[in-house]
Amino acid sequence: MTIPFYKYQGTGNDFILIDDRAATFAATTEQIARLCHRRFGIGADGLILLRNEPGYDFRMVYFNADGREGSMCGNGGRCTVQFAHDLGLFTSRTSFLAVDGPHEATASYDLISLQMGPVHGLEQHDTYDFLNTGSPHYVAYVDDVAQTEVVAIGRAVRYGDVYGPLGGTNVNFVQVLNENHLKVRTYERGVEDETYSCGTGVTACALSARAHFGWEGPVLIETVGGTLQVTFRETAPRQFEDIYLIGPALRVFEGTVEL
Numbered sequence: 001m002t003i004p005f006y007k008y009q010g011t012g013n014d015f016i017l018i019d020d021r022a023a024t025f026a027a028t029t030e031q032i033a034r035l036c037h038r039r040f041g042i043g044a045d046g047l048i049l050l051r052n053e054p055g056y057d058f059r060m061v062y063f064n065a066d067g068r069e070g071s072m073c074g075n076g077g078r079c080t081v082q083f084a085h086d087l088g089l090f091t092s093r094t095s096f097l098a099v100d101g102p103h104e105a106t107a108s109y110d111l112i113s114l115q116m117g118p119v120h121g122l123e124q125h126d127t128y129d130f131l132n133t134g135s136p137h138y139v140a141y142v143d144d145v146a147q148t149e150v151v152a153i154g155r156a157v158r159y160g161d162v163y164g165p166l167g168g169t170n171v172n173f174v175q176v177l178n179e180n181h182l183k184v185r186t187y188e189r190g191v192e193d194e195t196y197s198c199g200t201g202v203t204a205c206a207l208s209a210r211a212h213f214g215w216e217g218p219v220l221i222e223t224v225g226g227t228l229q230v231t232f233r234e235t236a237p238r239q240f241e242d243i244y245l246i247g248p249a250l251r252v253f254e255g256t257v258e259l
């Protein structure tokens with residue numbers, strides 16, 4: 001079976017995008033993992049199907065690089081919005097459905113502003129915060145992210161006694177650069193490695209910084225693959241609404257692949 005695909009990236013978090021409005025894509029977990037493999041396939045942090053959804057412009061179905069359907073992906077959402085825009089599904093404002101519910105977004109040139117779901121609750125532990133921004137995130141503050149063993153520590157937390165039995169977690173390491181300015185590196189569950197950027201991860205870090213430092217935002221976040229911005233409204237302690245993840249999303253190439 002020959003499948004046409006598009007490759008997109010959002011601050012270096014890269015995805016295979018498939019126009020599946022005809023709902024014909026059928027692949028096993030192993031086949032999706034192979035498409036995402038950087039030696040044996042196209043190479044990506046995840047694969048996303050754009051499908052039709054009544055009442056919305058489209059539906060986003062997201063698979064991690066391990067081939068399993070994942071929880072919400074912020075950068076993948078921004079790339080899917082850019083893909084829908086490139087397909088002509090909307091002009092400047094869109095609404096779509098993802099695994100965590102409805103989302104709204106705007107596209108202006110290559111800048112995508114994606115409304116994330118509301119966040120109800122943020123756990124503050126002795127050495128880290130934990131919250132769910134559509135995907136689960138562990139947030140730890142460090143002095144220097146460049147000197148942090150992201151993969152080794154990230155993997156230990158993801159598979160550790162606390163979060164391993166709960167399905168694992170993504171693990172973010174945060175360095176405060178200035179007020180409203182962070183530098184973040186993330187170990188991603190489902191990729192099982194550090195990625196260049198994680199949208200739900202930087203969103204979690206911005207909300208955590210709000211809880212720690214009282215920042216109003218917008219919070220600027222430097223990732224390995226570029227800069228993202230997060231805005232939010234805290235409606236009550238540790239309750240967040242109107243959360244927006246803002247940054248570039250670009251088509252890199254397109255092609256066909258054998259399944």
Ligand SMILES: N[C@@H](CCC[C@H](N)C(=O)O)C(=O)O
Binds near residue numbers: 013071072075190198
């Ligand atoms: N890269 C994503 C996060 C994707 C979900 C995650 N890997 C998980 O399954 O928990 C993002 O940009 O949010």
